[in-house]
Amino acid sequence: MAEIKKTPLAGVLEIFPKVFNDQRGYFLESFRADWLEKEGIHETWIQDNQSYSQKGTVRGLHFQRAPYAQAKLVRVVKGKVLDVIVDLRKDSETFGSFYSTILDSEQHNLLYVPTGFAHGFSVLEDAIFVYKCTNYYNKESEGGILWNDPNLGIDWMVNNPIISEKDQKWQNLEEFKATSEGGL
Numbered sequence: 001m002a003e004i005k006k007t008p009l010a011g012v013l014e015i016f017p018k019v020f021n022d023q024r025g026y027f028l029e030s031f032r033a034d035w036l037e038k039e040g041i042h043e044t045w046i047q048d049n050q051s052y053s054q055k056g057t058v059r060g061l062h063f064q065r066a067p068y069a070q071a072k073l074v075r076v077v078k079g080k081v082l083d084v085i086v087d088l089r090k091d092s093e094t095f096g097s098f099y100s101t102i103l104d105s106e107q108h109n110l111l112y113v114p115t116g117f118a119h120g121f122s123v124l125e126d127a128i129f130v131y132k133c134t135n136y137y138n139k140e141s142e143g144g145i146l147w148n149d150p151n152l153g154i155d156w157m158v159n160n161p162i163i164s165e166k167d168q169k170w171q172n173l174e175e176f177k178a179t180s181e182g183g184l
C-alpha cells in the first residue's frame, strides 16, 4: 500500500506508492482514488497532462481562477524536478508560504495539490512530468506568481533557468494580494 504523508501545508499530501521490483523491471500503482478518499478528499479528475523539460527549466508558478480552479496530482515518470507550491488560499493560516519537494522517477512519489495554490517546478534532470487535473485548461482564467519573487525567496536549485516569456512576467505575491481580495 502507498504511504501517504501530510505536509506542513494543510490539505497537501505527498504519496509514495509501493514499488515492486523484479528481474524484469518494476511495477507500481500510479493512481488510486482511495489514496485520497481515505483522507476525506473526493476529487473528479478530468484532464491529464504531460510535459517534457530540459534540465535547468523552470515552469510556473501557475494557477487557474474559479470557476476553472484546478486541483492537481503531479509526478515525474522520467528524471527529477523540484516541485514548488505557494499557498494562495484566502483564509489559510499558511497563506503566502511555499512548500517544495523533490519528485523523481526513482521514488515515483506524487504530490496532491488542492485548489488555491500556485504550482511550478524546476528541472534538475531532463524530466517527463505527468499530472491529473480536476478542471479543464482555460486560458482566460490562467494566473501566476513570479517564480523569483524575492519576498517568496524560493531556492529553485537551478541557475539562469530556461523559462517561457509568459513566466517572466507574472505579478509578485504583494501585487497578487492587492488585486485578488486577499487570495483565491
Ligand SMILES: Cc1cn([C@H]2C[C@H](O)[C@@H](COP(=O)(O)OP(=O)(O)O[C@H]3O[C@@H](C)C(=O)[C@@H](O)[C@H]3O)O2)c(=O)[nH]c1=O
Pocket: 049, 051, 059, 060, 061, 062, 063, 119, 120, 121, 136, 137, 164
Ligand atoms: C497547461 C496547458 C497548456 N496548453 C497549451 C497552451 C500553450 O500553447 C502550450 C504550453 O502552455 P504553458 O506554457 O502554459 O505550459 P506549462 O508552463 O507547462 O503550464 C503548466 O505549468 C505547470 C507548472 C502547471 O502547474 C500546469 O497547471 C500548467 O500551468 O500548451 C494546453 O493546450 N492545455 C493545457 O492544459
